[in-house]
Amino acid sequence: MPFKAPRxxxxxxxxxxxxxxxxxxARKRAADKIYDAKRPNARQRGYDKDWERAAKLFLTRRENRACVICGEEATVVDHxxxxxxxxxxxxxxxxxxxxCRPCNSCKNVRREGGFGRKPKDAV
Known part of the structure; x- marks a missing residue:
């Protein structure tokens, strides 16, 4: 069985x-800490109690229980x-x-940029 050599x-x-x-x-943890310190919190980004209440209600509807991408259980509301x-x-x-959270994260990285990628316009 082939294997990769150590580096x-x-x-x-x-x-x-x-x-x-x-x-x-350790370098990754330090970089993440710097990024998190600069990023506004959820409330500052517009996710207040009204949003939480409406999103929770949205996900309780039968037609909104599955992720639109993979079909797994939906856990977040995406814009x-x-x-x-x-x-x-x-x-x-x-x-x-x-x-679902993984699909939402992938979509946001692709469209809005992340991990050094340039943002793309919404498709």
Whole structure:
């Protein structure tokens, strides 16, 4: 059975293939901490009690219980078009779709940018 050889990390340690070195994990944690400190919290981004109540009600409807992408149980309400501060668009039920968290995260990374990617226009 073929296997990949271990590699040498930039810190000089020999690391098995497919495993991150502790120094890489520490750098990632530090970068995440900086990003989180700059990012507004959910309330500041527009997700208030009214939104939580409406989203919870939306997901209880039978037609909204499955993710529109994979069919798994929907756990979040996604905005088809990002509302970017537009309150009318934020609360417009026609702009909502049920999604599971993994599909929602992938969609947001693709459309709005993330992990060093440039944002794409909504399709």
């Amino acid at each position: 040498i990390c930039t810190c000089g340690k020999v690391v098995p293939a497919g495993i991150k070195c502790e120094c890489q994990k 088809r078009i990002a509302f970017k501060g537009d309150d009318a668009l934020r609360m417009d039920v026609r702009n909502w779709q049920p999604m």
